[in-house]
Structures are given as structure tokens and as C-alpha cells.
Amino acid sequence: MKKVLGLIFAALLALAGCGQTNTATTESSSTASSVDSSSQSSQVKEEKTKILKGKMDEFDVTMTFVYTDVVKNFKMDMLGKMNVEIPAGVTPEEFQTIFREAMEDSPEYLEIKDEPGVNVEYFITEDKKMRVVMELDLEKADLNKVKNTYFFKSLADGIEDFKKPNALFAALKLQGFKEE
Numbered sequence: 001m002k003k004v005l006g007l008i009f010a011a012l013l014a015l016a017g018c019g020q021t022n023t024a025t026t027e028s029s030s031t032a033s034s035v036d037s038s039s040q041s042s043q044v045k046e047e048k049t050k051i052l053k054g055k056m057d058e059f060d061v062t063m064t065f066v067y068t069d070v071v072k073n074f075k076m077d078m079l080g081k082m083n084v085e086i087p088a089g090v091t092p093e094e095f096q097t098i099f100r101e102a103m104e105d106s107p108e109y110l111e112i113k114d115e116p117g118v119n120v121e122y123f124i125t126e127d128k129k130m131r132v133v134m135e136l137d138l139e140k141a142d143l144n145k146v147k148n149t150y151f152f153k154s155l156a157d158g159i160e161d162f163k164k165p166n167a168l169f170a171a172l173k174l175q176g177f178k179e180e
Contacts (some may be wrong), residue, residue: 045069050169052179054177059132062180063172071162072139078132079125086128096124108150117141138162 045068052063059080066073086095103109105124112118117140123131134151147156160167173179 024104026138047072047075050165050178051180052169052170052172053180054175061177063177065165067165069165070138071165072137074136074138074162076132076134078134079129082124082128082130092124092126092128096122099124112146112149112151115141115146115149118146118152 009114011158043055047066050065050067052065054061056078057080058076061079062077064073064075064077065071087091090098099122104113109120109141117137119133119135121133123133125131136146136152136155146152147159158168159169169179
């Protein structure tokens with residue numbers, strides 16, 4: 001059991017740089033649709049979803065953005081090779097359970113565990129790959145606090161980019177992400 005927990009800890013350490021994104025900041029215009037109603041004009045912001053896929057380090061990454069003139073919800077789904085072998089006699093499901101238990105006790109996870117609008121989950125797939133899913137509800141989360149946590153520290157410099165989705169998408173496309 002100590003060997004398995006050691007492998008899990010090593011895997012957690014290997015994930016340190018996995019959630020990092022580096023985005024450029026540029027000016028963008030916001031999108032809004034106008035609706036005329038009985039000679040009164042009011043603006044209604046249309047909610048949109050954009051999915052971008054690309055690579056980060058050795059992970060296949062899918063980013064999903066729900067936005068109007070600002071990003072409201074961000075989800076990053078990362079799938080890649082584990083840097084440790086699953087011990088003989090341990091199924092991927094068992095390893096996932098052990099891994100999650102170890103993760104839930106880690107100081108990195110504990111600092112965001114009860115944060116509103118924040119969710120981080122780890123999975124071990126049938127083909128023995130690691131899947132990390134990080135979600136951020138920007139309407140509920142305290143971004144000043146979240147951006148200084150282990151999982152979202154890479155967002156600290158680009159947190160303002162969530163206020164300019166078109167610039168954020170353009171920067172990700174320059175980094176090789178493709179729109180789905």
C-alpha cells in the first residue's frame with residue numbers, strides 16, 4: 001500500500017505544470033444582440049459556448065467556455081499518459097479510488113475543496129490514462145482567492161482575459177488550439 005501511495009504522490013507532483021495556460025491579452029469587442037419591444041430598445045446578452053481543443057505538454061486538452069461579453073464558466077478537460085505505472089494486481093478503477101483518496105488529503109486540493117464555483121476531479125481511464133477535469137464558475141468563484149491556488153495559479157496573469165473572450169480565444173488559437 002505504501003508503494004501505491006508513493007506512486008500516487010509522484011503522479012500528483014507530475015501534474016504540477018499540467019493546468020498551465022499562457023494567454024496573450026489584446027483588446028476585443030463584446031457581443032450583444034438588441035431586441036426591440038414596443039418602441040423600447042433593450043439589450044439582451046446571448047449566452048454562447050465555445051470549445052477549443054489542443055495540446056499542453058503531453059496532455060490532450062479540451063477547453064469549454066460559456067460566455068456572453070465575459071466568460072461565465074470555464075472547463076478544462078485534460079487527458080494524458082500517467083507518469084507512473086499502475087501496480088500489478090490493481091485495476092484502473094481501484095487505482096482511481098486510491099488516487100482520489102490521496103488527492104483529497106493533499107494540501108493543494110484542500111485549499112479549493114470548499115470554494116464556491118470551483119471543482120477539480122481526477123479519473124483513471126480504462127486505457128490507463130489520467131484525466132483531470134477542472135471547472136470554474138466565474139460568477140460564483142472568488143477569483144482573487146482562486147487565482148492564487150495550486151490548480152489555478154496559472155490563471156493569475158490571465159484572469160483579466162476572461163473579461164475579453166474573443167481575445168482569449170484568439171490567443172489560444174495562436175497557441176495551436178482549434179475550434180470544435
